[in-house]
Amino acid sequence: MAKRIDLKDVDIYYGAFHAVQNVNLTVIPRSVTAFIGPSGCGKSTVLRTLNRMHEEIAGARVEGEILLDGENIYDRGTDAVAVRRTIGMVFQMPNPFPTMSVRDNVVAGLKLQGVRDKKKLDEVAEASLRGANLWKEVKDRLDKPGGGLSGGQQQRLCIARAIAVQPDVLLMDEPCSALDPISTLAIEDLIADLKKQYTIVIVTHNMQQAARVSDQTGFFNLEATGKPGHLVEIDDTEKIFSNPTEQATEDYISGRFG
Amino acid sequence: MTTATGTDLDRPASEPPTRQIALGRRIKDHVATVLVSLAFLIAVVPLVWVLVTVIARGLPAILSADWWGYSLSGVLPEEYEGGVYHAIYGTLIQAFIATVIAVPVGILAAIYLVEYGRGPLARAVSFMVDILAGVPSIVAALFVFAAFISILGAPQSAFMVSLALVLLMLPVVIRNTEEMLRLVPDRLRESAYALGIPKWKTILRIVLPTALSGTVTGVMLAIARIMGETAPVLVLVGYARAINYDPFEGNMASLPLLMYSELSNPEAAGQYRIWGAALTLIIIIMIFQVGASLISRFSAIPK
Ligand SMILES: Nc1ncnc2c1ncn2[C@@H]1O[C@H](COP(=O)(O)OP(=O)(O)OP(=O)(O)O)[C@@H](O)[C@H]1O
Ligand SMILES: [Mg+2]
Numbered sequence: 001m002a003k004r005i006d007l008k009d010v011d012i013y014y015g016a017f018h019a020v021q022n023v024n025l026t027v028i029p030r031s032v033t034a035f036i037g038p039s040g041c042g043k044s045t046v047l048r049t050l051n052r053m054h055e056e057i058a059g060a061r062v063e064g065e066i067l068l069d070g071e072n073i074y075d076r077g078t079d080a081v082a083v084r085r086t087i088g089m090v091f092q093m094p095n096p097f098p099t100m101s102v103r104d105n106v107v108a109g110l111k112l113q114g115v116r117d118k119k120k121l122d123e124v125a126e127a128s129l130r131g132a133n134l135w136k137e138v139k140d141r142l143d144k145p146g147g148g149l150s151g152g153q154q155q156r157l158c159i160a161r162a163i164a165v166q167p168d169v170l171l172m173d174e175p176c177s178a179l180d181p182i183s184t185l186a187i188e189d190l191i192a193d194l195k196k197q198y199t200i201v202i203v204t205h206n207m208q209q210a211a212r213v214s215d216q217t218g219f220f221n222l223e224a225t226g227k228p229g230h231l232v233e234i235d236d237t238e239k240i241f242s243n244p245t246e247q248a249t250e251d252y253i254s255g256r257f258g
Numbered sequence: 259m260t261t262a263t264g265t266d267l268d269r270p271a272s273e274p275p276t277r278q279i280a281l282g283r284r285i286k287d288h289v290a291t292v293l294v295s296l297a298f299l300i301a302v303v304p305l306v307w308v309l310v311t312v313i314a315r316g317l318p319a320i321l322s323a324d325w326w327g328y329s330l331s332g333v334l335p336e337e338y339e340g341g342v343y344h345a346i347y348g349t350l351i352q353a354f355i356a357t358v359i360a361v362p363v364g365i366l367a368a369i370y371l372v373e374y375g376r377g378p379l380a381r382a383v384s385f386m387v388d389i390l391a392g393v394p395s396i397v398a399a400l401f402v403f404a405a406f407i408s409i410l411g412a413p414q415s416a417f418m419v420s421l422a423l424v425l426l427m428l429p430v431v432i433r434n435t436e437e438m439l440r441l442v443p444d445r446l447r448e449s450a451y452a453l454g455i456p457k458w459k460t461i462l463r464i465v466l467p468t469a470l471s472g473t474v475t476g477v478m479l480a481i482a483r484i485m486g487e488t489a490p491v492l493v494l495v496g497y498a499r500a501i502n503y504d505p506f507e508g509n510m511a512s513l514p515l516l517m518y519s520e521l522s523n524p525e526a527a528g529q530y531r532i533w534g535a536a537l538t539l540i541i542i543i544m545i546f547q548v549g550a551s552l553i554s555r556f557s558a559i560p561k
Pocket of ligand 2: 043045
């Protein structure tokens with residue numbers, strides 16, 4: 001199920017602004033790839049091009065190739081909706097659908113894709129909530145509004161919602177930045193669990209987190225504000241954190257940055 | 259700590275220098291409070307006056323037995339019998355038809371502007387809405403008269419009134435719905451897209467429900483606004499003293515039109531009916547406004 005993603009000479013623009021320059025990397029299936037780097041270097045931007053979310057912004061465009069198991073997701077014939085069914089996403093701020101109950105939030109994707117079978121929906125809801133490590137906490141309030149959960153629970157609800165549609169790849173943009181240490185640990189455990197099935201790409205500002213959860217780490221940097229960001233290097237997480245090839249990476253992870 | 263049981267030790271040795279300043283500030287504060295209260299009173303006096311007058315003079319009429327259930331059919335100008343049933347029906351049906359036309363069109367236009375509109379067409383639509391919002395009701399009425407009655411040869415009817423009301427209602431509905439849709443955060447749309455939900459379904463099932471209570475409230479307020487419009491009924495339909503259920507044919511009363519026609523009644527019963535109709539109109543509009551605020555109170559989405 002898990003899929004591989006290759007980025008070839010990817011350049012990303014917001015209108016005239018060249019945000020990210022010449023990225024080449026490979027996301028390995030059934031593993032966790034972490035993106036780290038200073039604020040504004042384009043980590044979120046790169047992540048959002050992977051499921052064609054980038055193009056939702058007026059004037060935004062992408063050059064180069066992004067291959068999902070060898071197929072360019074930016075091909076003319078490829079439907080963005082189909083791409084997003086394969087590549088799910090969890091955002092920095094938890095954002096359950098405010099009009100829906102906990103259960104409906106989880107199965108929103110399936111329901112809106114046309115699945116009607118109530119029994120199946122209930123099963124998927126339970127399985128996804130268990131998968132997101134949230135079942136025990138919400139099983140008695142499945143019909144309450146999703147917005148009534150705590151921040152950490154909401155974020156796990158969003159993860160449950162993302163895995164309920166069974167994507168092959170899961171993108172996470174700083175999924176723990178609004179959470180307490182305990183919720184953070186719960187989500188890190190979850191990531192370790194999920195990678196048995198999914199390909200995961202995670203953006204994080206937390207070095208320890210990258211070191212804990214990821215198999216390979218990519219370091220992004222930018223020369224100066226207004227200049228495009230670029231990928232400095234990507235390698236096994238262990239190597240990046242112990243013995244990186246580039247001096248800039250070494251400086252960043254050891255806190256001697258800027 | 260200075261309490262009732264405080265001793266001399268608790269007191270400062272000398273008057274703090276801030277006392278003086280504090281006094282000046284207190285005076286300013288009082289003056290400002292008085293001024294603001296005065297302004298408030300000046301604003302409220304005419305409102306209360308109008309309301310009290312209308313209630314005092316209109317109450318006997320609306321409490322009379324026939325008021326809500328009978329028309330003025332066969333009632334002589336000097337008689338106090340009959341009611342405004344026919345005019346209430348007219349006001350409601352004209353507003354209803356206008357709503358049925360204006361709300362779908364307005365909501366679709368707002369969806370276009372917020373979700374799809376980019377480039378010159380959207381700017382043109384938006385500009386037209388601004389213009390429409392500034393059109394006085396008499397101009398809207400005359401436009402309908404010119405376009406439908408003079409040129410197309412349609413007869414005067416309640417439906418023509420509704421068309422003019424549509425013109426007045428549209429910009430209100432569009433602007434309000436637009437605002438409500440813009441309040442729905444983009445991240446909700448994005449997380450729906452991220453689940454592989456197509457855009458139109460996202461709008462229909464995620465964005466609209468989230469914006470629904472505000473949109474409905476806005477529609478109710480728009481209805482309340484157009485029900486008191488007088489210019490369209492003066493220009494586009496004749497007055498009838500009897501009930502006419504057919505909005506597409508014949509004369510039809512409405513509360514503003516009834517008031518206007520009773521103005522030319524020299525008898526005391528005319529005055530009596532004018533005030534009664536005024537109070538009735540205020541009550542109906544109030545019902546819509548209270549309904550609007552109830553809807554927004556109870557269907558507001560918990561944060
Ligand atoms: N919607 C947008 N329109 C225009 N420019 C944007 C937009 N979003 C991001 N940018 C710009 O693109 C560059 C990269 O932004 P991005 O959000 O990818 O950074 P990031 O690495 O995720 O930063 P952070 O760690 O703070 O989240 C920045 O210079 C940013 O100002
Ligand atoms: Mg970011």
